[in-house]
Amino acid sequence: MKRQAFALILCLATAFSAEAQVNTHPLFEIEAEADFICFDNLLNVYVVRNSELIKYDKNGAFQFRYSDRQLGKIGAVDVTFPLRPLVMYPDINYAVILDNTLSNNRGRINLLNRGIDMGTLGCTSVQNHFWFYDAMGFRLIRVNENFNRVTDTGNLAQVLRIADLQPNFLTEFANRVYLNNPTTGILVFDIFGTYIKTVPIIGLEAFQIDKGEVVYFKAGKLYRYDLTNYTERGIPLPENVLQALMQKNRIALRTAKTAEVRALN
Numbered sequence: 001m002k003r004q005a006f007a008l009i010l011c012l013a014t015a016f017s018a019e020a021q022v023n024t025h026p027l028f029e030i031e032a033e034a035d036f037i038c039f040d041n042l043l044n045v046y047v048v049r050n051s052e053l054i055k056y057d058k059n060g061a062f063q064f065r066y067s068d069r070q071l072g073k074i075g076a077v078d079v080t081f082p083l084r085p086l087v088m089y090p091d092i093n094y095a096v097i098l099d100n101t102l103s104n105n106r107g108r109i110n111l112l113n114r115g116i117d118m119g120t121l122g123c124t125s126v127q128n129h130f131w132f133y134d135a136m137g138f139r140l141i142r143v144n145e146n147f148n149r150v151t152d153t154g155n156l157a158q159v160l161r162i163a164d165l166q167p168n169f170l171t172e173f174a175n176r177v178y179l180n181n182p183t184t185g186i187l188v189f190d191i192f193g194t195y196i197k198t199v200p201i202i203g204l205e206a207f208q209i210d211k212g213e214v215v216y217f218k219a220g221k222l223y224r225y226d227l228t229n230y231t232e233r234g235i236p237l238p239e240n241v242l243q244a245l246m247q248k249n250r251i252a253l254r255t256a257k258t259a260e261v262r263a264l265n
Helices: none
Strands: 010-014 017-022 024-031 036-039 045-049 052-056 062-067 076-078 086-089 094-097 108-110 119-124 130-134 139-143 149-152 169-173 176-181 185-190 195-199 208-210 213-218 221-226 232-236 243-247 250-254 258-264
Touching: 036 243, 036 250, 045 258, 076 119, 086 119, 094 130, 119 169, 130 169, 169 208, 208 243, 213 243
Parallel strands: none
Antiparallel strands: 010 017, 010 232, 024 258, 036 045, 045 052, 052 062, 076 086, 086 094, 094 108, 119 130, 130 139, 139 149, 169 176, 176 185, 185 195, 208 213, 213 221, 221 232, 243 250, 250 258
16 A cells, blocks of 8 residues: 555754654554544553444454443544553433443442533543543543542633633543643643643644654644643644544554554664
8 A cells, every 4th residue: 555655754853953763664554433532551552433342453353342322422442551441422421430341340330420510521640539520610520430429620721710611632641631622722730730831832643652743743743842842843744634543652543444553663
């Protein structure tokens, strides 16, 4: 395929260094018309389409499949901890916690019954905890493995004086919680829900946190934004790429018909 014939040229440019060129080579390609893909730290790839979640191993071999059509379309999946992926159904305020075989051993979780009125976002946390964003109360809520509330930030729109608080992505990394509000940037909190700062990157749909950097796809490029020195490196991608993710020495690319994984040389 043409996609496998080209060598991606990664032009990593910052304000303080010249451009560098890094080649990649294809490892495998999955034929799938996905809504989005996920990439865990074990290099497994997850393909999501409508109500279905499919897991492939680091070599591209099919592993497991999960689907619950009664819950409808999957809104988000967090595979930060591959042993307990979290699947969100924000349209109906439900969540499902899977195991590494994508089996649902805990059943469906009605977030309203857990005191979360409108759980539009969710992510896994350390110590078998979970974070949820309750859009009804504009608050972050952390719960333990039994879904008992341990942290509640209160109304963030009032506390942070944000008139247009409509976050669309939530993740935790290294005891920091990152809540993306596209119009103002990424809101950063500690593990106790205390606000720390705002990372001034606007207009994002999703991102990854890796070694002190925000990794995100925007306008046909994959960027790495350094949270320490506030510099940014852009990685040009093929025109047909709709989503890009990085894990270790690999990059995963989603197009309209495929999910491709390439190795960084």
